Structures are given as structure tokens and as C-alpha cells.
Amino acid sequence: MLSAAAALTTAALPASATQPTPTPDPVVVDCFSKGQIRPDEYLLACGDGNNRLVKLHWNTWGPKTATATGTDMVNDCRPYCAAGRFHPYPVTVTLSDPQPWPHHPGTQRFTTIRLLYTHTPPTPTPKDVTYKLVYDTPTP
Secondary structure, eight states: OHHHHHHHHHHHSOHHHHSOOOOOOOBEEOTTSOEESSOSOEESOTTTOOEEEEEEEEEEEOSSOEEEEEEEEEEOOSSOGGGOOEEEEEEEEEEEEEEEOTTSTTOEEEEEEEEEESSOOOTTOOSEEEEEOOOOOOOO
């Protein structure tokens, strides 16, 4: 009799009451409007490719923030960008401020990136800088 009561109780509960629907982690949207989770590299300068985060090692990736260490490769553009050299700058990266990603129902995307240079930053960049990530997929 107890087994029958237990079976009825279990059958009467909706699946959502026993198993909450997991919310997928936010993505970071790249220059090509592709959502990524824990990318190894991330292009910051979409127009000319003169600034790229490389060798990213993600310490966390959660619903509110993601943090990584890596290297910011920055072109010095001397005497001009095509003839410039890339220089490495160790950096801690923090993604934050997840917002709904337009035209991707149920997907959040990080909208802010903070770079904290652990040694000397590239001139004239401050040691701690925050940028808005505004790469959006065009309307179909």
C-alpha cells in the first residue's frame, strides 16, 4: 500500500518540480557573431586584427562572470600597423554583465570585458580597463 501511495505521489508531481531546468551559461560573442564558451583566443580589434587575447586559461565560467588569465597581443603599429610588431602583455580577463542575446532565445551573452594587466600595459592603455562588447547578430 505504501508503494502504491509513493508511486501515485511521484506520478502526480510534474517533472519540473523534481528537476529544475538548467540555465545555460552565457556566451561571449566574437567578431563573426559566433557565441563561444571558454575560447582559447579572442579577437578584440575586429576591424584590423591588431589586438588579440591568446592562451586564455579560464578559471571560472558561470552565469554572472567568467575569469581567465592569458596574453594580450598588441600591435605597436610603428611606423604603421602593417609594418608593426606584436608585443605580449600578461593579462587577467573578466567577462560580466550577461544580457539576452538578440535573436537567440534563451541565450545570454556577456556584454562587458575587463582587462587587468598584471605587468606593464600597452601604451597608452591604463593598467585596468573595461570595454563594452557590442557584437550583435544582424537581423535576418
